[in-house]
Amino acid sequence: PAETPAVTASGSAPVELPRYDRAGIRTGIVHFGLGNFHRAHQAMFLDRLLALGEGNEWGICGVGVMPGDARMRDVLAAQDSLFTLVLKSGTGELDARVIGSIHDYRxxxxxxxxxxxxxxxxxxxxVSLTVTEGGYRLPEEGTENPLGVFDLIVTGLARRRAAGTVPFTVMSCDNLPGNGEVARGVILEAARRRDPELAAWIAENVAFPSSMVDRITPVTTDADRALVRDTFGVEDAWPVVAEPFVQWVLEDHFTAGRPALEKVGVQLVSDVAPYExxxxxxxxxxxxxxxxxGLLLGHTFAHEATTDPRIVAFLHRFLxxxxxxxxxxxxxxxxxxxxTLFERFTNPAIADTLNRxxxxxxxxxPTFVLPTIVDxxxxxxxxxxGAALVASWVFQLERDGHAQPAQTEIEHNLTALAAKLEAEPRAIIEYAPVFGDIATHDAxxxxxxxxxxxLRRDGAAATLDALNGSAE
Ligand code: NAD
Incomplete structure (x- = not known):
């Protein structure tokens, strides 16, 4: 196969290439949801380990289940699974490395x-996961999705059990509080629907470590592809750019061993909860x-919003x-x-979009904001x-929500409720699948x-001024 991303002689800046023997790598990790974040985070940590001359048995095989993942399949197939990770600092330095830890894709x-x-x-x-926060919902009981992540995992575990093979660890790396527990709950429920004894066996034998993962990783743009080509001389159809900051705090609980991640900067702890x-x-x-x-004030990027004094003041009060x-x-x-958060947010090189x-x-x-309000x-x-933040979302949804086609049933319902807000101001916050019973609290x-x-009467700028100017 063509060994691209092809490194040509034209690159003016150096790019670090894998110096280890990729032919010796075997699959030890199957990863669902191989997107930009995984490639900037977990795959990068395993690449570091391989660069130390260790971890050959922990190569990554990506798995895509969504129709859109056909593109990742094609890109990786054409590039021998290699891709370029470019770290961009706030002062304009670039650090590029070709990552070799992913060696297969299904x-x-x-x-x-x-x-x-x-x-x-x-x-x-x-088996690790970055399938987005919304990816942890099972289909309604009685409906089947044999290509769903959890159906595949449960089928895999059932076959291992039947064959007497030690089960794998399930390692969620999504942004969910207690992500290990959430993955465990979904998998036990999917297994119970099939066979309660299988569910009991999984509960007894499979580890679900939780983790806190952090590295801001935006969507790749054509400008990123051009940068990788022109600056580093690498032809790469899907490079990843990210900030230099990276953090992974991982609960040290594995069914069948783990890579020596502590050697490459991962913090292995007994309790991830406070970090998360x-x-x-x-x-x-x-x-x-x-x-x-930010969107209401007409900004496009995170670094624009977080250098707008109105938003900075609001965020400090919210924090x-x-x-x-x-x-x-x-x-x-x-x-x-x-x-450090504000330094990261204001990094203009990352150009993270508010739309993302x-x-x-x-x-x-409900994952990031409501638990704080409830506590x-x-x-x-x-x-x-916190309440003002929720209102900013609802107002923006009312104004712009219909511009994007709804991707999920919840989004569809929220957009429909947003259309009724004028007459029923509580319409959205009484929607229990998102809000629970929070609308019963006058506070x-x-x-x-x-x-x-x-927001309706005065607009976003005046609303923020009033909020920020309110008594401490
Ligand atoms: P991405 O869009 O590049 O990749 C998402 C991947 O998840 C794709 O492979 C997609 O097909 C898959 N996916 C989406 N919905 C799915 C579903 N219902 N079932 C199975 N697979 C599904 O996004 P990304 O930047 O890689 O982010 C993915 C997740 O990683 C985030 O939702 C978050 O939980 C976590 N994360 C991201 C960042 C970041 O800065 N991008 C930082 C920390 C954590």
Whole structure:
């Protein structure tokens, strides 16, 4: 096969290439949802390990189940599974490396049995996931999706059990609180529907470590492809760009061994929960806080929104409201953490779009924002800024929601409810699949309705000025 990305002599800047023997790599990890984040994070850590001369048995085989993943299949097939990762610092430095840890790919709609063969191989010891927050919903009971991630995993586990093969570990790397527990819950439910004894065996024998993962990784643009070609001399149909910052805190709980990730910068801990909570409630919630207000103020990129003083002031007030809900985080100074967050957000080279941050809000708002509000209400603390964030989303949905076709049933329902808001201001917050019972708490509803009304009446700029100027 053509060994591309092809490195030509024309590149003016150096690019680091895999110096290890890729022919010796075997699949130890099957990864579902091989997108940009996985390639900038887990695949990069395994590439580091391979560069140390270790971990040959932990090569990655990607699996795509969505129709859109056919493109990843084709790109990887044409490039011997290689791709370029370019890290862009805020001061303009670039660091490029060709990542070699992914060595195979299976597209489930082409050949379901080929995916199952990977899942049942004794040498496969970890199945990891970045299938987005919305990817953890099972189809309704009674409906089947044999190409769904969880159907494939449960089938793989059932076959291993029947063959007496040790089960693999299931390692979720999605942005969900307790992502290991969430994956476990979904897989046990999918297994129970098939055979309660299988579910009991999985509960007893399979490890589901939780993890906190962090590296802002935007969607690849044509300009990124041109940069990789012109600056580094690499012809790559789908490179990845990301910020230099990277973090992975991983619960050290594995069914059948793991790569020596502690040698390449991964923090292995017994309890990930405080790290995860910190990251979701500060970083991911801030992304929500900048996305809708940012779009309403006419910004396109995260670095524009986070250099707009109105949004900066709002985010600081929102973070001050969130911090009392965190638990102590071993080894982390929260003031430093927040300062670093703003440095990362304002990195212009990343050009993360507010539209990317605003996708899948029906999953992201309840994951990143509502738990903080619920905790603050329970503790009798103010939720003005959390409620205002929710109102910014709802107002932006009302204004622009119909511009994008709904991808999920929840999105479809939310867009329909947004159309009724004029007459029924509580329409969206009473939608239980997203909001639970939060609309029964006046402590939330009062500031929420006040901000929604202010946005309608005065616009985003004046609303933020009023919020930010309100008494400390
Ligand atoms: P991406 O769009 O590049 O890739 C997403 C992958 O998930 C694709 O392969 C897609 O086909 C697959 N997918 C989507 N819905 C699915 C479903 N219902 N079932 C199975 N597969 C599905 O996105 P990305 O940037 O790689 O982000 C993916 C996830 O990684 C995020 O949702 C988040 O949980 C996590 N993450 C991302 C970042 C980031 O900055 N991009 C940072 C931390 C964590």
């Amino acid at each position: 597209f489930a709609p082409d050949d379901r049995e080929a995916v199952l063969a990977e899942l049942t191989a004794e040498t496969t010891r970890i 909570k910190m990251k979701l409630r500060l970083l991911n919630a801030s992304h929500q806080g900048m996305a809708y207000f 001050a409201e969130s911090r009392p809900t965190l638990d102590p985080v071993p080894g982390i100074d929260l003031d430093d953490y927040v300062n 941050l605003a996708t899948d809000a029906g999953s992201r708002i 603050n209400i329970a503790a009798g603390r103010d939720v003005t800024f 939330f509803v009062t500031p929420y309705l006040a901000t929604l009304e202010a």
